[in-house]
Amino acid sequence: MSSSRGCATATTGESVSAASLSELLPVEAIELGVPAGDWRAAVRASGEALMAAGATTAAYSDEMIATVEQLGPYIVIAPGIALAHSRPSPAVLQPGLSFVTLATPVDFGNRANDPVQLVVGLAAPDERSHVEALATLAGLLADGPSREALLDARNRDEVRAVIAAYELRSGSPAGQAEG
Amino acid sequence: MKILAVCGMGLGSGLLLRMQAEKALRQLGVTADLEVADIGSARAMARTADLIITSNELAEQLGTVKPRVVTITNFIDLDEMVRKLRAALQET
Numbered sequence: 342m343s344s345s346r347g348c349a350t351a352t353t354g355e356s357v358s359a360a361s362l363s364e365l366l367p368v369e370a371i372e373l374g375v376p377a378g379d380w381r382a383a384v385r386a387s388g389e390a391l392m393a394a395g396a397t398t399a400a401y402s403d404e405m406i407a408t409v410e411q412l413g414p415y416i417v418i419a420p421g422i423a424l425a426h427s428r429p430s431p432a433v434l435q436p437g438l439s440f441v442t443l444a445t446p447v448d449f450g451n452r453a454n455d456p457v458q459l460v461v462g463l464a465a466p467d468e469r470s471h472v473e474a475l476a477t478l479a480g481l482l483a484d485g486p487s488r489e490a491l492l493d494a495r496n497r498d499e500v501r502a503v504i505a506a507y508e509l510r511s512g513s514p515a516g517q518a519e520g
Numbered sequence: 521m522k523i524l525a526v527c528g529m530g531l532g533s534g535l536l537l538r539m540q541a542e543k544a545l546r547q548l549g550v551t552a553d554l555e556v557a558d559i560g561s562a563r564a565m566a567r568t569a570d571l572i573i574t575s576n577e578l579a580e581q582l583g584t585v586k587p588r589v590v591t592i593t594n595f596i597d598l599d600e601m602v603r604k605l606r607a608a609l610q611e612t
Contacts, residue, residue: 408528408529412528412559412577412578412581413577413578413580413581414577415528415533415575415576415577415578416528416532416533418532418533418536418575418594418595418596419594419595419596419597420594422596424532424533424536426529426531426532427529428529428530428531429531451577452576453576453593453594454593454594463531463532465531465532468530468531471531472535475532475535475536476539479536479539479540479595479596480596482596483596483597483598
C-alpha cells in the first residue's frame with residue numbers, strides 16, 4: 342500500500358537484505374555519559390561515535406549539524422531522544438547507527454521533547470540499508486522496560502545486551518518492522 | 521484516501537512516521553495510500569493528498585496547504601499516531 346517519491350522509498354517489513362540493529366550498532370558506536378555543553382556538541386559526539394565505528398568520515402558531523410540549522414530541531418523525535426542524521430554523501434562510508442547518552446541533558450530548541458538525553462546518530466548511504474535497524478530501535482525505545490534498561494545501562498556491553506535480548510524476544514527484526 | 525508523510529531528509533524521522541502510520545492504519549482498519557515526501561517536494565505533492573502527517577517544526581515550514589495537517593510530537597508513540605489519525609480521518 343506504499344509508494345513514495347522524493348525520499349524514503351524503502352518499504353517496511355519487506356526488506357530482506359537490511360542489517361539488524363545489532364549489526365549496525367557495534368560496541369565502538371556506543372558512548373555513555375558524554376559531556377556536551379550544547380546541542381551541537383551532542384550531535385558532534387554522535388558523529389564521532391559513527392566515525393569510531395567506521396561508518397562515516399569526520400565531515401559527517403558538520404553535515405548533521407547543518408541539517409538541524411536548515412530544518413530545525415525536528416530531529417528530536419520523542420521526549421529526550423534525538424535522531425541525528427543527514428543525507429547520503431561521500432562522508433557516509435557504510436550504514437551505521439551510534440548511541441550516545443549525555444552526562445547532562447541539553448536543549449535542542451524542540452519545545453515538546455527537550456531536553457535530550459540520548460542522541461542516536463544515523464549514517465545512511467541509501468534509503469534501505471538501515472530500515473530494519475531503525476524499526477527495531479524505535480520499537481525498543483517505545484517499550485518502557487527496554488527503554489529504561491537501555492538508558493540505565495552502565496557500559497557499552499549492557500547496551501548491546503539489552504538490544505540483543507530485545508531482538509531475540511521480538512523475533513526476526515523484519516517481523517518487528519512489520520509490527 | 522492518500523496520506524503524505526512529510527520529513528526532512530526522508531531517511532530518519534520520515535521513515536519512522538511512515539512505519540508508525542502503517543501500523544496505526546492497520547489498527548484502525550483503514551486502507552490508504554501512504555507516500556513520503558521530503559520538505560523540499562512536499563508542497564507540490566500536497567496538492568493530491570487528502571491528509572499530511574509531519575512534525576510541529578516541519579509543519580511550520582510547510583506553511584498553508586490544502587490537506588489537513590496532523591502534527592506528531594512523539595514519533596515512536598503508536599498511541600499518539602492512532603489517536604490523531606483517527607480524529608483526522610473522522611473529519612476528512
